[in-house]
Amino acid sequence: xxxxxxxxxxxxxxxxxxxxxxxxxxxxxxxxxxxxxxxxxxxxxxxxxxxxxxxxxxxxxxxxxxxxxxxxxxxxxxxxxxxxxxxxxxxxxxxxxxxxxxxxxxxxxxxxxxxxxxxxxxxxxxxxxxxxxxxxxxxxxxxxxxxxxxxxxxxxxxxxxxxxxxxxxxxxxxxxxxxxxxxxxxxxxxxxxxxxxxxxxxxxxxxxxxxxxxxxxxxxxxxxxxxxxxxxxxxxxxxxxxxxxxxxxxxx
Amino acid sequence: xxxxxxxxxxxxxxxxxxxxxxxxxxxxxxxxxxxxxxxxxxxxxxxxxxxxxxxxxxxxxxxxxxxxxxxxxxxxxxxxxxxxxxxxxxxxxxxxxxxxxxxxxxxxxxxxxxxxxxxxxxxxxxxxxxxxxxxxxxxxxxxxxxxxxxxxxxxxxxxxxxxxxxxxxxxxxxxxxxxxxxxxxxxxxxxxxxxxxxxxxxxxxxxxxxxxxxxxxxxxxxxxxxxxxxxxxxxxxxxxxxxxxxxxxxxxxxxxxxxxxxxxxxxxxxxxxxxxxxxxxxxxxxxxxxxxxxxxxxxxxxxxxxxxxxxxxxxxxxxxxxxxxxxxxxxxxxxxxxxxxxxxxxxxxxxxxxxxxxxxxxxxxxxxxxxxxxxxxxxxxxxxxxxxxxxxxxxxx
Numbered sequence: 339x340x341x342x343x344x345x346x347x348x349x350x351x352x353x354x355x356x357x358x359x360x361x362x363x364x365x366x367x368x369x370x371x372x373x374x375x376x377x378x379x380x381x382x383x384x385x386x387x388x389x390x391x392x393x394x395x396x397x398x399x400x401x402x403x404x405x406x407x408x409x410x411x412x413x414x415x416x417x418x419x420x421x422x423x424x425x426x427x428x429x430x431x432x433x434x435x436x437x438x439x440x441x442x443x444x445x446x447x448x449x450x451x452x453x454x455x456x457x458x459x460x461x462x463x464x465x466x467x468x469x470x471x472x473x474x475x476x477x478x479x480x481x482x483x484x485x486x487x488x489x490x491x492x493x494x495x496x497x498x499x500x501x502x503x504x505x506x507x508x509x510x511x512x513x514x515x516x517x518x519x520x521x522x523x524x525x526x527x528x529x530x531x532x533x534x535x536x537x538x539x540x541x542x543x544x545x546x547x548x549x550x551x552x553x554x555x556x557x558x559x560x561x562x563x564x565x566x567x568x569x570x571x572x573x574x575x576x577x578x579x580x581x582x583x584x585x586x587x588x589x590x
Numbered sequence: 591x592x593x594x595x596x597x598x599x600x601x602x603x604x605x606x607x608x609x610x611x612x613x614x615x616x617x618x619x620x621x622x623x624x625x626x627x628x629x630x631x632x633x634x635x636x637x638x639x640x641x642x643x644x645x646x647x648x649x650x651x652x653x654x655x656x657x658x659x660x661x662x663x664x665x666x667x668x669x670x671x672x673x674x675x676x677x678x679x680x681x682x683x684x685x686x687x688x689x690x691x692x693x694x695x696x697x698x699x700x701x702x703x704x705x706x707x708x709x710x711x712x713x714x715x716x717x718x719x720x721x722x723x724x725x726x727x728x729x730x731x732x733x734x735x736x737x738x739x740x741x742x743x744x745x746x747x748x749x750x751x752x753x754x755x756x757x758x759x760x761x762x763x764x765x766x767x768x769x770x771x772x773x774x775x776x777x778x779x780x781x782x783x784x785x786x787x788x789x790x791x792x793x794x795x796x797x798x799x800x801x802x803x804x805x806x807x808x809x810x811x812x813x814x815x816x817x818x819x820x821x822x823x824x825x826x827x828x829x830x831x832x833x834x835x836x837x838x839x840x841x842x843x844x845x846x847x848x849x850x851x852x853x854x855x856x857x858x859x860x861x862x863x864x865x866x867x868x869x870x871x872x873x874x875x876x877x878x879x880x881x882x883x884x885x886x887x888x889x890x891x892x893x894x895x896x897x898x899x900x901x902x903x904x905x906x907x908x909x910x911x912x913x914x915x916x917x918x919x920x921x922x923x924x925x926x927x928x929x930x931x932x933x934x935x936x937x938x939x940x941x942x943x944x945x946x947x948x949x950x951x952x953x954x955x956x957x958x959x960x961x962x963x964x965x966x967x968x969x970x971x972x973x974x975x976x977x978x979x980x981x982x983x984x985x986x987x
Binding site for chain 1: 929930931934940953954959
């Protein structure tokens, strides 16, 4: 059993114009076996939620709690959160020149598992994970995210999801900028992960397109730092037809 | 009028302002009497702590060497210490005309020359590795080294400095027409060594010359790596890697003199600093002379600050006398760790220290791959690892 519980979360960010309140009381419970989609217009705070869960230093939690299986996530460092079972697939994965994908994956796997992966099966596992994300085995010799196309970056995130096997996956606009083939590869990766049964998925997206391939159990509409409405998969269909306008107007 | 035309006009009008001579136009002389000891106020000496040079730049006695020099001689290569007429005949082989007292003194006074001679058209697969092992940090001494590469030859020469010494050195390199040459100078000295060295290379027609300067050890290392071209079409790749610990002064200056048309140069120097009083200096001088039409040049210096209390100086300097060029540019960046890189790695469970270690490794590996000398690659990676063990992994930073 894993439960990611977010309660009345308030988050600020420091900008040039002073401190800005982004999240204004978010409450959300995500259990294993569930896929939640968070949808909302630009600037509604979706990505802030993702990065706050992962512990990015740019965001300051001014109120509320996040727990994973009852343990305080906000007390953990960024790497402790990952070792506790949280994974964030980023919208803009960062380039690390000179560090090979192979070295990076092995170091991450060793950190998460607390021991080095078995040499004999590891290479096979890496190639399988890359292959499942439609990436060539030679990919592991390239520097992390350096010179990757937009699609390669996202597929590399999904390959990591498969290898690191977390409890909770947070996907921050992983669908943005993908063509239809890449979108299918990414969706299949997320579905494979979710099919393990004891996994939770928090899918953050601007568009309904990816929800044709990943079926959410719950849909939350995010507007102005709060959840404006919640429902099942049918809410996404409704959003596709009507857009975010009525929620945005209501929030003003 | 296109943008290029405007740029040309502005260069042209700048040139009409009358000639202002920068320090990139020294006259030079072989006569020791024409030179004076530096005071530290000169543009080319102002970053160097002269007091720690043990007089190497001024009046130190050049004693008998206590540095042991050994080498391998792959087939077809001649390596030996020559004296007398032959040694004298090699002075200035690279067109080097000293603009410093120590350079003039070395050419005039040092009796022997260490010569690495690669004949025309020789293709030497195995690197020539010259080991210079110092044994006395207080013995001021001087050396003259000549690397002569014949026409269309292919070779790699590594000068590896270890141990303790107080060494003033001139390295002259002549790259024959069409040759493809790589020279690595590795300063892996003990902590008490002092090394003042000048490398002067003359690159032949359509030849390619790669020079790699790597400095880890020593109390004070100052290397000037200069390049000129004997004819059009030559290219120079200038690489550098340095790592300064507490109290160390590591200074790299390069000067590419584009004196011929259609020549190329590309310089990439990367450094890291850690510990109180670690001091690095990088000066990248590039001169594009009026005759040097159609050239391209780019120089880049990147520094990674690993702890508080360090001092990093980086000065790219481009002097252009003609607008008729293909391209010219420079970049310099000095920073602490990139927070986004660390966040990305840590979000995959990697601890902060391990993430820092990966980032520094990556920073240098990028460059080590470009050196492309497998014989020393493994050792370089290990040396970087050892340097990091001193601070980044070992202690809080």
